[in-house]
Amino acid sequence: MVAAVVLVCWVVAIEVRLVVLQVWQHDELSLRAERQQSETQKTPGKRGEIVDRHGRLLAYSVDADTIYAVPTDIDDAVKAADRLCGAFDECDQKDRDQLVERLTRKRRNGSLTSFQYVKRRATPIEAKRIAALEMKGIGFMKESKRFYPNRELAAHLLGYVGTDNAGLHGLEATYDTSVRGREGTMLVQTDARGHAFSRLDRPPTTGGSLELTIDEQLQFIVERELMAGVAAARADGGTAVAMDPHTGEILAMASWPTFNPNQYQGTSDSALRNRAVQDLYEPGSTFKIVTASAALQEGVITPDDLVDTQGGVIKFPGRRPITDMGHDYGVLTFANVIVKSSNVGAIKVGLMVGPERMGLYIRRFGFGKPSSPDFPSESPGIVWNPSKLNDSALASVSMGYQVGVTPLQMAAAASVIANGGTLYEPHVVRATVKGGVRTAVPPKAVRRAILPETAATLTTIMESVVTEGTAKRARLVNYTVAGKTGTADKLVHGRYSSSQQNVSFIGFVPSRNPIMTVIVMVDSPRVGGDTGGAIAAPIFKNIADASLRLLGVTPTINPLPPVLVARRNDSPVTAAAAPMGPAVVTMPASMSDGGGLPDLRGMSARDALRELARLGLTVRMEGAGVVVDQNPAPGSLIEPGGACTLVLNRRPPPRPTGALGDPR
Amino acid sequence: MNKAGTFEYEIRKDFRNNQIVREVDERRLRDLWMSLGIGLVLVMVLLFSAWQHFELLRHGYKLEQMQRDRSAENDINRHLRLEMETLRSPQRIEKLATERLGMVSPGDAEAVVLERVTPPEAPARSVVASR
Numbered sequence: 001m002v003a004a005v006v007l008v009c010w011v012v013a014i015e016v017r018l019v020v021l022q023v024w025q026h027d028e029l030s031l032r033a034e035r036q037q038s039e040t041q042k043t044p045g046k047r048g049e050i051v052d053r054h055g056r057l058l059a060y061s062v063d064a065d066t067i068y069a070v071p072t073d074i075d076d077a078v079k080a081a082d083r084l085c086g087a088f089d090e091c092d093q094k095d096r097d098q099l100v101e102r103l104t105r106k107r108r109n110g111s112l113t114s115f116q117y118v119k120r121r122a123t124p125i126e127a128k129r130i131a132a133l134e135m136k137g138i139g140f141m142k143e144s145k146r147f148y149p150n151r152e153l154a155a156h157l158l159g160y161v162g163t164d165n166a167g168l169h170g171l172e173a174t175y176d177t178s179v180r181g182r183e184g185t186m187l188v189q190t191d192a193r194g195h196a197f198s199r200l201d202r203p204p205t206t207g208g209s210l211e212l213t214i215d216e217q218l219q220f221i222v223e224r225e226l227m228a229g230v231a232a233a234r235a236d237g238g239t240a241v242a243m244d245p246h247t248g249e250i251l252a253m254a255s256w257p258t259f260n261p262n263q264y265q266g267t268s269d270s271a272l273r274n275r276a277v278q279d280l281y282e283p284g285s286t287f288k289i290v291t292a293s294a295a296l297q298e299g300v301i302t303p304d305d306l307v308d309t310q311g312g313v314i315k316f317p318g319r320r321p322i323t324d325m326g327h328d329y330g331v332l333t334f335a336n337v338i339v340k341s342s343n344v345g346a347i348k349v350g351l352m353v354g355p356e357r358m359g360l361y362i363r364r365f366g367f368g369k370p371s372s373p374d375f376p377s378e379s380p381g382i383v384w385n386p387s388k389l390n391d392s393a394l395a396s397v398s399m400g401y402q403v404g405v406t407p408l409q410m411a412a413a414a415s416v417i418a419n420g421g422t423l424y425e426p427h428v429v430r431a432t433v434k435g436g437v438r439t440a441v442p443p444k445a446v447r448r449a450i451l452p453e454t455a456a457t458l459t460t461i462m463e464s465v466v467t468e469g470t471a472k473r474a475r476l477v478n479y480t481v482a483g484k485t486g487t488a489d490k491l492v493h494g495r496y497s498s499s500q501q502n503v504s505f506i507g508f509v510p511s512r513n514p515i516m517t518v519i520v521m522v523d524s525p526r527v528g529g530d531t532g533g534a535i536a537a538p539i540f541k542n543i544a545d546a547s548l549r550l551l552g553v554t555p556t557i558n559p560l561p562p563v564l565v566a567r568r569n570d571s572p573v574t575a576a577a578a579p580m581g582p583a584v585v586t587m588p589a590s591m592s593d594g595g596g597l598p599d600l601r602g603m604s605a606r607d608a609l610r611e612l613a614r615l616g617l618t619v620r621m622e623g624a625g626v627v628v629d630q631n632p633a634p635g636s637l638i639e640p641g642g643a644c645t646l647v648l649n650r651r652p653p654p655r656p657t658g659a660l661g662d663p664r
Numbered sequence: 665m666n667k668a669g670t671f672e673y674e675i676r677k678d679f680r681n682n683q684i685v686r687e688v689d690e691r692r693l694r695d696l697w698m699s700l701g702i703g704l705v706l707v708m709v710l711l712f713s714a715w716q717h718f719e720l721l722r723h724g725y726k727l728e729q730m731q732r733d734r735s736a737e738n739d740i741n742r743h744l745r746l747e748m749e750t751l752r753s754p755q756r757i758e759k760l761a762t763e764r765l766g767m768v769s770p771g772d773a774e775a776v777v778l779e780r781v782t783p784p785e786a787p788a789r790s791v792v793a794s795r
Contacts (some may be wrong), residue, residue: 057749062742124743149749220754433792440788477772547768554777 350398483507
């Protein structure tokens, strides 16, 4: 009887416990079990790549380990902080104290927090060192980190991203929505020992990629020469823009001082500023190309018409006389007014054009509104309402004062003359790549600003500026250059300073069928002169010289005769005219079709060049004649951008006996 | 405890049933085999189901490990690509060329441009091949 009662009680107790667990506490316990057995992890979306026009990486995201702590699982916070600190690359006493404070931080109810970051986006070596410590309560999670492999290169253009992976500056901010990837989620099921055995995930998506119009090598040249020029002049800063005048594609855009977007924290505002689009400046004499365009296009004057510079002084009521900086040019042809950059001459021509037409051409050249949608921070510039332009103001505008422009607007305006009269919208995004589909951004012709004949006349005048005018230091040995210098006193505290100037040079090379338009602007030079001709023109020259060689542009002054390889009956191959000595020819790279290197032996130098250029390879040539040897050998695999050496000889290599085509 | 004058005897009856033919109950035998078969099938099903379950678990672990490996390899690949691009940067190459190797930019006499060759433009909309 007793045993029966005990048995019944036992059964009842078990049943009650089962009911409590499986019915009464079902929801709560199910939830707890689910929490223990499965875990939802968020995987960060990766930002798309930013590459240059040849596919070279400019911005790239990789996953980095973020180290976190579960303070409730850490027994001794001080000891843990010491060990963690010892594993970091840099950790001083202050960092150590902060870490201890985080590990011992308490909630309102007095309990320890359950999650604290130890270090976000640690370096792989740091993560490895900490993982090796096998510390209790320390975990790892992946977070995407943006890297800029070329450091300062094109920093102003690219911008940077913040810790939450959002673009904060430059193209990273402008194209943030298309470049930023979508976060993914992952449901991981784990066993009793915490080992994951299955997962259901919505993978993170990688954002779209941007292919820029920038050429990495060209950008490097522009930055190098700008930095050297600014340093030599001990100037406050400077900017340079290189642009394709036929499409509006920006090939390079540099500002100095610059910054490293990998470590942008603590950078001064001055270094962060993209001077090419954010700085408004009075262009000075470079703006005379707009005055001249208006005058020539409207038939107000011809290049040979005479203009009296009246002793180099012109007066307007209520202001100081405007001078030719002490020069008395006497009577000049209109062409020479531009060549010698006579202020008085330009003013007189501007007055002949009149305020209405001057205002019209200023707008036609794209001034007064942002020139490119790729730069939302671009200043629209400041231009006069034509109805309010009196003679005094018109005089200032005619010589490039009392107008505010950005260097990019000025480059676009010069490109109008370079390409024969069409204003193109400057742009820096060449194509977007989303889901494996590349969509090109077509060039956008805004309007025809002047006729081709007017552009050609102006080009001739601008060539003279370089050959015999104010920009002799921009002259190149092998190429014709068209350009215009500019020097403008800076407005400091509402007054024009006599010691601080914005000096600039704008030009295009080769002047006939130009490859690029380049503007160089230097802010407040202190050494070596205070004019555009003395400071900015040499920088332009250095940029153009290196760039034309990089782009493989054939000389326009005393060009080499074409390479001809003739076959005669008596002698197998004779080079009528061949490249002299060792030659380096570089071409823009393109993607290889994946095949091996073709057999170039027996081909003429020119045919071999074409073939290798098609594969995106750099060519080094030794000797003259036809290709007799090549390194790497035919069939070798070589990456786009790699170099191939061709050995040339006037006699072809001996053919193996019995080879195809062997006459024997 | 036998009393005198009494005797005990035992009668042994000899049963001979070897001639009785035991008939095989086909139906019951069939039922038996069927039961055994069903039992066996059930056991097999049970074993198969258990095997499947454990295989699923094993493959789950394996798949998980492979996914982790793949993710790690991808990460390494991306890090290596980044390192490659960093090493390829024009600043670094120029620094090495000029400072360590003593190289100089070619002058007009050393560099002769024969012809400018530009690769053809990609069509406006194209599919990008992944490497």
